[in-house]
Amino acid sequence: MLHLQGSPKQQQEQPQKSPKEEPIEEVDTEELIKSPSSSSSSSQPSFKIPANLIPPKARSTAKSNGNKVSSSPKASPPTPKEKSKEKVQSPKEKTKEKSSLASPKEKSPKPTKEKSSPMVDGKEKTVKEKTLVKEKSSSPVFTTPAIVEKNGKVQEEDEEENEDSTMPIIKTVVNGARCPVVTIEQMHQVEEICVSETGPNEEMMIENAGHGTSVMALKAIGGHRRIQPGNHNAAPVIVVLTGNTKAGSYGLAAARHLANRGCHVYVMLAFRKDTKLSDGVTMQRKCAEFAGAHIVDNIEDLPQQQKTPVDLIIDGLMGSEYSVSLLRGDYVTRELLWASMDWANSNKAPVLSLDFPSGINASDGLPFHVMHHIQPKWTLCFGAPKQGCTSRSITGELFLADIGIPSVSWRRIGINRCKIPWGAEFVLALEYDG
Numbered sequence: 001m002l003h004l005q006g007s008p009k010q011q012q013e014q015p016q017k018s019p020k021e022e023p024i025e026e027v028d029t030e031e032l033i034k035s036p037s038s039s040s041s042s043s044q045p046s047f048k049i050p051a052n053l054i055p056p057k058a059r060s061t062a063k064s065n066g067n068k069v070s071s072s073p074k075a076s077p078p079t080p081k082e083k084s085k086e087k088v089q090s091p092k093e094k095t096k097e098k099s100s101l102a103s104p105k106e107k108s109p110k111p112t113k114e115k116s117s118p119m120v121d122g123k124e125k126t127v128k129e130k131t132l133v134k135e136k137s138s139s140p141v142f143t144t145p146a147i148v149e150k151n152g153k154v155q156e157e158d159e160e161e162n163e164d165s166t167m168p169i170i171k172t173v174v175n176g177a178r179c180p181v182v183t184i185e186q187m188h189q190v191e192e193i194c195v196s197e198t199g200p201n202e203e204m205m206i207e208n209a210g211h212g213t214s215v216m217a218l219k220a221i222g223g224h225r226r227i228q229p230g231n232h233n234a235a236p237v238i239v240v241l242t243g244n245t246k247a248g249s250y251g252l253a254a255a256r257h258l259a260n261r262g263c264h265v266y267v268m269l270a271f272r273k274d275t276k277l278s279d280g281v282t283m284q285r286k287c288a289e290f291a292g293a294h295i296v297d298n299i300e301d302l303p304q305q306q307k308t309p310v311d312l313i314i315d316g317l318m319g320s321e322y323s324v325s326l327l328r329g330d331y332v333t334r335e336l337l338w339a340s341m342d343w344a345n346s347n348k349a350p351v352l353s354l355d356f357p358s359g360i361n362a363s364d365g366l367p368f369h370v371m372h373h374i375q376p377k378w379t380l381c382f383g384a385p386k387q388g389c390t391s392r393s394i395t396g397e398l399f400l401a402d403i404g405i406p407s408v409s410w411r412r413i414g415i416n417r418c419k420i421p422w423g424a425e426f427v428l429a430l431e432y433d434g
Contacts, residue, residue, distance in 0.1 A: 174429070179384070179430060180410075190410060191405075203283070214254045216352065217254060220352060235262050237264045238258055238266070239310050239314070240268065241314065244275055245319050249280035251314050267285075272330065310347060312350060314351075315376060317374070318337070353374055357374040357376050379398055384415075401427050401428075
């Protein structure tokens with residue numbers, strides 16, 4: 001025993017087992033054992049200290065300093081508390097490390113989503129989606145009119161409702177309000193609705209049209225300057241050209257009103273004597289005769305321009321509803337109509353056409369015959385202007401008279417956007433836009 005303790009080899013190994021130096025050598029050797037790449041790359045050979053040669057004091061100091069001393073190179077598994085700490089702290093630490101390591105260029109801003117209120121309509125969402133698609137696409141996109149929500153209904157803003165682009169634009173002279181323009185079929189429909197349902201009836205509409213015509217005629221000849229009780233000058237002379245048409249009944253009703261105010265009125269009946277007259281023409285002719293109007297059926301019986309100058313000619317021959325094609329079998333009536341048109345155009349007196357200039361198609365404004373059609377100075381429409389009112393070269397100055405058609409009747413035929421802008425006037429002055 002004494003020989004073994006006193007041997008020089010053991011004395012040299014004892015200072016290497018000091019508690020201060022052994023933990024350092026342990027860590028170095030274990031790290032070399034754990035990393036095979038380092039062991040293979042280093043030139044010095046790795047060795048392992050046997051566990052029985054490590055003194056107890058060195059083990060206690062290594063454990064107190066946090067060094068793990070074990071005979072095997074494998075690390076001890078983590079405790080459950082350490083696992084829970086890693087799970088809780090790892091997501092935050094990872095995001096912090098990524099945010100600190102990421103460069104400013106690599107940081108891309110996240111797209112912010114617009115918060116949509118719960119009251120947003122589905123149609124507005126579709127519009128937003130369409131705008132996003134248009135911004136993304138590089139190809140040209142044809143945009144549609146903006147969509148506006150009004151009274152719970154989606155309507156297109158740019159276009160006016162129930163308006164045909166072929167219709168002329170006609171406005172009032174006073175305030176520039178747009179006046180609706182109707183076709184001949186629409187005017188016929190609204191008059192039938194008035195007669196059968198809403199009123200006024202046909203006799204009332206003829207009377208209203210005659211009153212509006214007389215108001216317009218009195219203004220055309222000078223009004224109070226020519227028509228007054230103490231006037232010593234000659235009474236104005238007015239010639240009314242009438243056909244067996246609705247416009248003819250309007251002219252006969254106006255002849256009665258004008259004769260009642262002291263005018264010398266001549267009525268030319270431009271149809272055959274044996275023609276079956278309409279009810280309106282028959283009644284208004286009788287009333288005009290009792291009022292003092294001179295009824296003639298020949299052009300030669302009208303006042304001659306050299307002897308008796310005429311102040312005004314009222315054209316009630318055809319209107320808007322009558323066509324020359326209806327007279328193919330009636331040669332006499334057609335000749336009387338053409339002769340009356342030629343007489344009116346050759347006379348120096350201005351012409352006032354009722355409803356629409358005679359001899360011109362009220363649908364397109366083109367004459368039925370190049371040589372035979374009225375060239376008026378004024379045109380007085382009834383109810384609403386017709387589609388053929390396209391320019392002043394056809395109608396002259398345009399006016400509109402009220403014949404009592406209610407707004408409900410206009411709505412029945414689809415005219416509900418524009419209302420007739422009567423205001424306080426019974427006869428309105430109109431103008432063409434452009």
